[in-house]
Amino acid sequence: MRHIALLRAVNVGGTATIRMAELRSLGERLGFAAVTTLLQSGNLTFETDEADPAQLEQRWEKAVEEHFGVATAFIIRTAPQWQALIEANPFAAEAKADPSHLLxxxxxxxxxxxxxxxxxxxIRGRESVAASxxxxxxxYPDGIGTSKLTTKVIERHLGTLVTGRNWNTVLKLAG
Structure with missing residues (x-):
């Protein structure tokens, strides 16, 4: 089964740098098939018969920390879960009109x-949110870079780790 893996806070702003070619190689050594990366910001797809995303997250996190010395969180979804995430998007108009400002x-x-x-x-700006x-x-109608709605603010209120990808990247990861 195909899986989509997102690394949190990797290759952003010069911190926690991991070369994607080395990450692909690590995935192959772990026994995963069809390991691919997208962009340089920690987007990975792979195939495995293992079905539990939580166990796969732990496996990847441990391997990356041991191999690269980088402690990072992985958020993994199966391809059907990723497709469901796309279909559940409550901001269809925004996705069509301005996909780079929909996270x-x-x-x-x-x-x-x-x-x-x-x-x-x-929220202090014009941002809007919805959740599943x-x-x-x-x-982020006024842009992401200057917004006060940061990942830290989001995580503090939701009580869980998140990692964001814009709509264009989400669709590319769907294959």
Whole structure:
């Protein structure tokens, strides 16, 4: 089965640098098939008969820390889960009109509705958010780089780790 893996906070701003060619090679040594990367920001796809994304996350995290000396979180979804995440997008108009300003933020754990409500209350700009059980969708109409709705703010309110990819990258990862 095909899996999509997102590394959190890798190759962004010069921190936690991992070469994607070396990451692909590590995946192959771990026994995964069809290991590919997309861009330089920690996007990975691979195939395996192993079905539990949580166990795969732990396996990848341990291997990356041992091999690269980088402690990072992996957020992994199966291809059907990734497709469901795409289909659940509550911001279809924004995805079509301005896909680079729509972020999909898969989460490591569950997202509680109370956390989403608290997050909405913390928004100081024109951003808007919506969530499913394990994914936050955020629209940044004025741009992401200057927004006060940062990953730290999101994680503090949701109580779980997230990592964001813009809509264009989400679709590319779907294959």
């Amino acid at each position: 999909v933020l898969p989460s490591k754990g569950s997202i509680a509705e109370a956390g989403v409500g608290a997050l909405r209350g913390a 059980e394990r994914c936050l969708y955020a629209v």
